[in-house]
Amino acid sequence: MSFIDTVKELAKKERKKIVLPEGSDPRVIKAASMVIAEGIADIVIIGNKDEILKLADGADISNAEIIDPLTSPKLQEYSQFFYELRKNKGVTIEQAKEIVKDHVYFATMMVKMGEADGVVSGAIHSTSDTLRPALQIIKTAPNVKLVSAFFIMVVPDTTFGENGVLLYADSGLVENPDAEQLSEIAVSSANTFKLLVGAVPKVAMLSYSTKGSASSELTDKVIKATELAKQKAPDTLIDGEMQGDAALIPSVAKSKAPGSPVAGMANVLIFPDLNCGNIAYKLTERLAKAEAYGPITQGLAKPINDLSRGCKAEDIVGVVAITCVQAQYSK
Numbered sequence: 001m002s003f004i005d006t007v008k009e010l011a012k013k014e015r016k017k018i019v020l021p022e023g024s025d026p027r028v029i030k031a032a033s034m035v036i037a038e039g040i041a042d043i044v045i046i047g048n049k050d051e052i053l054k055l056a057d058g059a060d061i062s063n064a065e066i067i068d069p070l071t072s073p074k075l076q077e078y079s080q081f082f083y084e085l086r087k088n089k090g091v092t093i094e095q096a097k098e099i100v101k102d103h104v105y106f107a108t109m110m111v112k113m114g115e116a117d118g119v120v121s122g123a124i125h126s127t128s129d130t131l132r133p134a135l136q137i138i139k140t141a142p143n144v145k146l147v148s149a150f151f152i153m154v155v156p157d158t159t160f161g162e163n164g165v166l167l168y169a170d171s172g173l174v175e176n177p178d179a180e181q182l183s184e185i186a187v188s189s190a191n192t193f194k195l196l197v198g199a200v201p202k203v204a205m206l207s208y209s210t211k212g213s214a215s216s217e218l219t220d221k222v223i224k225a226t227e228l229a230k231q232k233a234p235d236t237l238i239d240g241e242m243q244g245d246a247a248l249i250p251s252v253a254k255s256k257a258p259g260s261p262v263a264g265m266a267n268v269l270i271f272p273d274l275n276c277g278n279i280a281y282k283l284t285e286r287l288a289k290a291e292a293y294g295p296i297t298q299g300l301a302k303p304i305n306d307l308s309r310g311c312k313a314e315d316i317v318g319v320v321a322i323t324c325v326q327a328q329y330s331k
Contacts, residue, residue, distance in 0.1 A: 002154070003152065003154050003165050003197065003291075003293075004154070004291070004293065004318045004321065006198070007196060007318070007321045007322055007325055008038065008040055008321045010321075010324075010325045010328070011040045011041060011320075011321045011324035011325055011328075012038075012039055012040060013328075014324075014328050015039070015040075015041055015042060015324070016041050016042070016117035016118060016323075016324040016327040016328065017041065017042040017043075017044060017115075017116045017117050017118075018035075018041045018042070018043060018044070018116065018117060018118045018119070018120060018320050018323055018324065018327075019043075019044040019045075019046060019107040019110055019111065019116045019118070019119045019120075020032055020043060020044065020045050020046065020107075020119075020120055020121070020316075020320075021046040021047075021103035021104045021106065021107035021119065021121050021125075022046075022047075022103065022121060022122075022123050022124050022125065023045040023046050023047025023048070023051070023052045023055075023066070023103070024047055024051065024052075024055070024124070025055075025123045025124050026055050026057070027123055027311065027312065027313045027316060028045070028123055028313075028316060029045070029052060029055045029056050029059055029061060030059050030313040031313040031314075031316035031317050031320065032045055032059075032061050032064050033056070033059035033060050033061050033064075034313060034314075034317050035317055035320050035321075036060070036061065036063050036064060037060065038317075040317070040320060040321050040324065041320055041321070041323075041324050042065075043061075043063075043064040043065070043320075044064065044065045044066075044067060044107075044110065044116055045061065045064050045065070045066050045067070046066075046067055046068075046069065046103040046106055046107050047066070047068065047103065048068055049066045049068060052066055053066075067106075069100065069101045069102075069103065069106040070101060072106070074109075074110075074113075074115075075097070075100065075101070075106075076097075077113075078100045078106065078109040078113070079093065079096045079097040079100045080093070080096070081109065081112070081113070082096045082099060082100050082105070082109065082137070083096035085136070085137065086136065102133075104119070104121050104125060104129060104130060104133050105133045105137075107119045107121070107133075108133040108134055108137045108138060108304060109133075109137060111138065111302045111304070112137050112138060112302070117302070117303075117323075117324070117327040118302060118303040118304065118305070118323040118324065118326065118327045119134075119303075119304045119305065119323075120305050120307065120316060120319050120320050120323055121304075121305075121306065121307065122305075122306040122307030122308065122309065122311070123307050123309060123311055123316065124309065126309075127172065127173070127295070127306050130304065130305075130306045130307075131147075131173070131297065131304065131306065133304070134147075134297070134300055134304035135147065138300050138301050138302050138304060139300070139301055140299055140300060140301060141299060141300060141301045141330065142301070144184070144188065144299045145180075145181075145184050145299075146174070146177075146181050146184040146185065146188070146299055147173065147297055147298070147299040147300055148169060148170045148173055148174050148177075148184070148185045148188060148189075148297070148298055148299055149169070149170055149171065149172030149173035149174070149294065149295035149296060149297050149298070149306070150167050150168060150169035150170065150171060150172070150189055150192060150294055150295065150296055150298060151167070151168045151169075151171045151172065151281045151292050151293060151294035151295060151296070152165065152166075152167055152196065152197075152292075152293040152294060152296070152322075153165070153166045153167070153168055153281060153284050153285070153290045153291070153292055153293075154290055154291040154292075154293070155284065155288050155290040156288070156289060156290070158288070160248050161248075161266070161267040162197055162199045162267045165197055165199075165267065166266075166267050166268070166269060167189055167192065167193045167197075167201075167267065167268045167269070168269050168271065168277055168280060168281045168284075169185050169186075169188075169189040169268070169269075169270055169271070169277065169298075170185050170270075170271065170274060170277050171271065171274070171277035171278050171280070171281045171294065171295060172274075172277075172278065172294060172295025172306065173274070173295065173297070174274060175273065175274045176273045176274065177225075177272075177273065178221065179221050179222075179224035179225040179228060180225075180228060182205070182221065182222070182225035182228075182229075182270065182272065183225045183226075183227075183228035183229040183232060184232075184299075185270060186203050186205060186225065186226075186229040186233075186238055186268075186270045187229055187232050187233045187236070188298045188299055189201070189203065189268050189270060189298065190203050190233060190236045190238070190268055191298075192296075192298050193267065193268050195325065195326070195329055196322060196325060197267075199267065200237065201236060201237065201267060201268045202237045202261070202262045202265050202266050202267050202268065203229070203236065203237060203238040203239070203262060203266065203268040203270060204239065204240060204242055204246075204247035204262050204263070204266035204268065204269055204270065205222050205225060205226045205229070205238065205239065205240025205241055205242065205270050206222070206240070206241070206242065206243070206244060206247060206269055206270060206271055206272065206276070207219050207222040207240065207241035207242065207243065207272060208243060209222075209241050209242075209243065210241065210242045210243045210246045210256040210257055210263075211241070211242065211256065211257050211260075213243075213256070218272065219241055221272065222240055222241040222272055223240070223241050225240075225270075226238060226239065226240040226241060237261050237262050238262065239257070239260045239261060239262035239263060240262075240270075242256070242257055242260070242262075242263055243256070244269075246260075246263050246264070247262070247263060247264070247266040247269060248264065248266060249264060250264035250265070251264075252264065253265075281294075293315070293318050293319060293322060294306075294319075295308075296319065296322055296323075296326075298326075301330065302327065302330055303323045303326035303327050303330060305319050305322070305323050305326075307319060
């Protein structure tokens, strides 16, 4: 069974309600029909009902709940809650009402108020437009200091990772983490990998240096982050700093990092900054013909997940399934 099929089966065991705030996009409507048909989740679509039904064009969304914020009886309640939440930031009640009419904000408020379990957006919204409401309304999970993003990479015909499944972080959100933030990303990613893949995470803290083969401010950051991550998660296999080949290839690991509990076997790759992580995931996707699921957020109290604006309906289905499993865990 493939990674995403496994995640779908996990999602079906405890169905969650996921909100899709981009009801004006036909890919979203198609994805909603596929999720419902497969029994992965209950779906709420945000938008004008007549326009959504027209876009459906034969796709069966009869079991989806459609909500238009402009006519919703919840608008006043949500506006008042958002005002109370943000009045210290200068938001007026009038502004709150206008903000909550925004589809992504409305969807996020549904999760905050316990009327849905997660949000999947980003087909037509930027990452900042998707995550800003989450950071303002949902905020971080208990004992988590940082929200970050990852990709699950499924690489065909390879023994790397966990039967070809690897987690890349941060590949979508935190631009230039310091050592403390990098350690947070490592620990969160290990927990996420165990949750979604069901395997023991082996976390490699990547650098252009392996075990002191080079020394600079850049390598020092990764070395410090590795130390901090090990302190925070002493029972998790985390090691670094190491180069990509040392992380993945046993023969290279034996030469460059003998005795490492991670080198040559890594399935969670932590990149020193967003440049590295984003470039790496796109190269892996194209050159290795890998499936890339993400960017998925981690560290929020409730799952609010982003999509690539170039996504297909099938990609949205996959992220909905992942969001369901995260919601099962976050409860």
